[in-house]
Amino acid sequence: xxxxxxxxxxxxxxxxxxxxxxxxxxxxxxxxxxxxxxxxxxxxxxxxxxxxxxxxxxxxxxxxxxxxxxxxxxxxxxxxxxxxxxxxxxxxxxxxxxxxxxxxxxxxxxxxx
Amino acid sequence: xxxxxxxxxxxxxxxxxxxxxxxxxxxxxxxxxxxxxxxxxxxxxxxxxxxxxxxxxxxxxxxxxxxxxxxxxxxxxxxxxxxxxxxxxxxxxxxxxxxxxxxxxxxxxxxx
Numbered sequence: 001x002x003x004x005x006x007x008x009x010x011x012x013x014x015x016x017x018x019x020x021x022x023x024x025x026x027x028x029x030x031x032x033x034x035x036x037x038x039x040x041x042x043x044x045x046x047x048x049x050x051x052x053x054x055x056x057x058x059x060x061x062x063x064x065x066x067x068x069x070x071x072x073x074x075x076x077x078x079x080x081x082x083x084x085x086x087x088x089x090x091x092x093x094x095x096x097x098x099x100x101x102x103x104x105x106x107x108x109x110x111x112x113x
Numbered sequence: 114x115x116x117x118x119x120x121x122x123x124x125x126x127x128x129x130x131x132x133x134x135x136x137x138x139x140x141x142x143x144x145x146x147x148x149x150x151x152x153x154x155x156x157x158x159x160x161x162x163x164x165x166x167x168x169x170x171x172x173x174x175x176x177x178x179x180x181x182x183x184x185x186x187x188x189x190x191x192x193x194x195x196x197x198x199x200x201x202x203x204x205x206x207x208x209x210x211x212x213x214x215x216x217x218x219x220x221x222x223x224x225x
Contacts, residue, residue: 009153034213043117043203043216044156051211089155095211099144100171103155 003027004092006104013111019077021107023090026071030092034101035064035075038087047088048075080111116140119204119217125225126191126198134189134220136204142215143208145187149173150201150219159202162187191222199224 004025013019021035031052036044050057050064050073057064063076077084087108091101117138126132138145144163148156158171162181176195181187187206191198201221205214 004155006155032211036216041122041201041219041221043119043205043218046213046215049213091156099207099209099211099214100146100158100161101156101214103148103157105153105155 002105003030004090004102004104006088006090006107008107009105010108010110013080013109015082015111015113016079019075019080019084019109019111021075021077021088021090021109023073023075023104024071025073025092025102027092027094027102028071029094030102032093032095032099033064033066033073034091034093035062036089036091037084038089038106044089077109080109082111082113085109085111117204117206117215117217119202119220121220122218124220124222126222127225129193131190131192132222134191134202134204134222136187136189136217138185138187138204138206138215138217140206140208140215141184142206143184144206145181146205146207146214147171147177147179147187147189148203148205150203156203159189198222 034049035047038044087106090104146161147159160179162168204217207214
């Protein structure tokens, strides 16, 4: 039973345009959400997070939106750059449980020059 | 520079053999984690430790064992009981529950 799902395995975007990566979760007890970026043969790198008390968090070109009623979060990258091409994982946790993360299956983003 | 070091980067295991993957961190983090990634899939939690000399099973602990004798070290042993060990193994750490986990660069384990 996948508690965190990324339904799009891949996404292709033109350089300079917006990339929108989506993530759905089923466990309403999750209260902390993160996005990681991963290159092949490397560990994931933390990008941005959001707690359930917020609905938006922004850091430079990256913005995460959280819709608790829909159990949905999204990552917006504006403008997209070729260096953003990687696999993006969303993750969720319950802070009271010790920050154990449940990951989605990942979305491969390809930004074309 | 502070960080998490995983070694070796590539590891080969013979049938029936136990192998140990190393994870060392100099971030002074209390909590450490082991994940497994299979091709095209997300990361799944194997074991985690929130403090020295204590660790808990994650979602897929069968066939694995860990120890946490020192704060900076959290080795993972893949035992012969793990029937499908070929995967990319990632170690992570964090210093408090509301902070993101930091990851090492992983060890790719293959079966000879």
